[in-house]
Amino acid sequence: MQRNLQELKTRLLEVNDLNSASAVLSWDQTTYMPPGGAPARGRQMATLSRLAHEKFTDPAIGKLLDDLRSYAEGLPYDSDDASLIRVTRRDYEKAIKVPSSFVAELNRHGAESYQVWTEARPANDFKRVQPYLEKTLDLSRQMANFYPGYEHIADPLIDYADPGMKAESIRALFAQLRERLVPIVRAITTQPAADDACLRLSFPEAQQLAFGQVVIKQLGYDFNRGRQDKTHHPFMTKFSLGDVRITTRVKENYLADALFSTIHEAGHAMYEQGIRRDLEGTPLAGGTSSGVHESQSRSWENLVGRSRGFWQYFYPQLQATFPDQLKSVSSDAFYRAINKVERSLIRTDADEVTYNLHVMIRFDFELDLLEGKLAVRDLPGAWQASYQSDLGLAASDDGDGVLQDVHWFGGLIGGSFQGYTLGNVMSAQFFASALNSHPEIPAEMQQGKFDTLRGWLTENIYQHGSKFTPLEIVQRATGRPLSIDPYIDYLRSKYGELYRL
């Protein structure tokens, strides 16, 4: 049995090495690669992905999993070996259902529609992408249909990002959330908007980067096992548990952009850096779902990084970094500026309160498109209508409307967006549990100490990697099922104080 297990781990390590190599090539592509490197780089990454897929779907892995079945059944559910075998089997059975030729076609189409989108978005030209998006929808349906027996056609696609979660339960959760969220948004946005002019002065890049790095180092991001580089669209990537990198971009005329994206990506990275080192090189050595991952980036960005206590500690340092710009801005004014709430058209620019409305609109469209209730050609009109009804705004054009997000232009339709809002909801539930166990956390944050919080998150979430599904980890970490209540409580408390709701 141990020999079978060792053989399985050796094979999985090879797959892991190929995927890690591909991640290095991708990181280089978006940080340092000269323009001339592009054509070969795309091909090289495709070769690595194809080999990784071939190695992972090798029937020998299926045979080893079969041979290990009775061994795994005799182990506790949460043991490393049982978890490794269970999670590998889940991913293996997903992977073998999709023919390699389909994966290749999907990648080819994804690259092509991404290219078309990069031209169509600035030109506000939905017609240009429409046939590509129609093909994407067709491929997304085909993908789902490799997994017959689903309750909702989106379920197999959601399962890729958030294992074990389903369209119907997410839809129900989101309906509750919308019902509670809309009145809060309305109550805030009928009041005078906060003034964030103090964030829109001139902040030199070098100092912005240096300050951000001081902050995330103090939060617990380990620079011996990571680094930060510049890119166009910030992301976190992992090459091993000892090398978890983040990227950022800097707008010299808007202080909040690099600062909060740096904390956000560091949140993702601390999750990965917190995984138990002896899971290295296995399928367990990664965050468990897009929702749980996002719960950590959003926790550190918003629940920590946009809190009063955090800035009680860091604001004097920020003022010292930018004395000309901030010396006459009070800590309270700065706090209000970074928590300004307003209806807006662009998801990625949205504040903490309205953000989920953007996400839920997209989630509903994914279900409607997959169900056949909505045709791709009708999407721009439907988009305008939803923004009007949910956010009270009319988009000036499709570039700031249906064309704004990359997700559908290079990936699938289905499973792309729910993680953002699931993450927000989870973040508050985790945070409330951490505070329940450690009421000293808020006082510690005011002193620039984050070890207790990070320790609780590591103990209850990070260390496990992907041993547990998102719903399991919520239950285990907080003692109850996923619920929107802590999130609504958090928003009411924070924004009630800010806006006297």
Next chain:
Amino acid sequence: MQRNLQELKTRLLEVNDLNSASAVLSWDQTTYMPPGGAPARGRQMATLSRLAHEKFTDPAIGKLLDDLRSYAEGLPYDSDDASLIRVTRRDYEKAIKVPSSFVAELNRHGAESYQVWTEARPANDFKRVQPYLEKTLDLSRQMANFYPGYEHIADPLIDYADPGMKAESIRALFAQLRERLVPIVRAITTQPAADDACLRLSFPEAQQLAFGQVVIKQLGYDFNRGRQDKTHHPFMTKFSLGDVRITTRVKENYLADALFSTIHEAGHAMYEQGIRRDLEGTPLAGGTSSGVHESQSRSWENLVGRSRGFWQYFYPQLQATFPDQLKSVSSDAFYRAINKVERSLIRTDADEVTYNLHVMIRFDFELDLLEGKLAVRDLPGAWQASYQSDLGLAASDDGDGVLQDVHWFGGLIGGSFQGYTLGNVMSAQFFASALNSHPEIPAEMQQGKFDTLRGWLTENIYQHGSKFTPLEIVQRATGRPLSIDPYIDYLRSKYGELYRL
């Protein structure tokens, strides 16, 4: 036939992609990787190399080469297809003779002895590395013996670096060279040494880097298809013909270090950037040998970069970059400083004239060790004796003696060094031919123009990649066999003027 050829190219492209990915990982390892990434990185690179080796030695490739034999025989020798099939067969037959288990053992031992060497060198502790070096010698002999029928046991090892070249002919060439070189060195070093104090002031890193980049851009290094980053030991690496990178290091108290290593690595890179784009992804898309590669790095570094004409153009710019340090240094004084000749202990610090003596000492030791004439335990004594007789110097310790070069501590004994001196010899022969065809080249260099020279090198050397062996390329490019005469003529002319020989 075309289908077989296409199938062969597809398989070779996969091998190429794996090797290119490994090169990206290696570049990252020595430029940006955080310390925590090291353990997994070594393993990831080993996985990629192993897979590349497996894919390349697949019997299907042998079968395709057999099927293509008569097709290739009907083509001109220098056609792309004939060259591809010929060079692939040569490399394939080399590769299949070495068992994978031996390659793995070699890599394991290489990594281990490199690690021990990094500690033994600063400690001057030859005894520490002796058993590792004995094993390296043993493995090197085993490696050679996978290719029975050689004339000299070093031949198969030399053939890896410089295909088609053999120990006996190199030994004869080096004997001639030594005979002509030693009197020149003696004549120079009995005169007062040149003064290079002007290079040993304080030169801020940023300006050094910027100046070096201006220089190599003007030489013809294409930054759209490459970039320069910092590292400990400068190197050139290629991920595709569109992405050929160089690295450098900067010593703020020695101007010549970054400057000439930048030009040197750019010389390697311009060779790779000059390969015909339609050879991309095949085994032909790389420099043909260590000697020819070194001929290009040394041409640009020395024949161009240390020439009077070059500095006639660039010295005013250099003075403008470092006015405080160089305003009172004449162009002639600077030229003498960068061409200072002196007997020294360290190969990598040696000047253009004495450098080859260092290389030839090592080449002789490689042959003696492989032949069994010299035991590893006697190497330090033999080293001291050779430096005394050839360079008139006694090394203070083994750290500055036998332990100074990395090559034997991580690689093989045999084939490691001859390329450096072959490169010097070839550089002068190529350069003389270029000048013969284009007598205007020296005058153009004085005006900062290098297109005619680079054009001749591209036409005669670069574009062919590895279609031809080093001896073939010398014959084709210069119309005669490899000879030391142009190199001796070059040295006599340049240093005769400098030192009135």
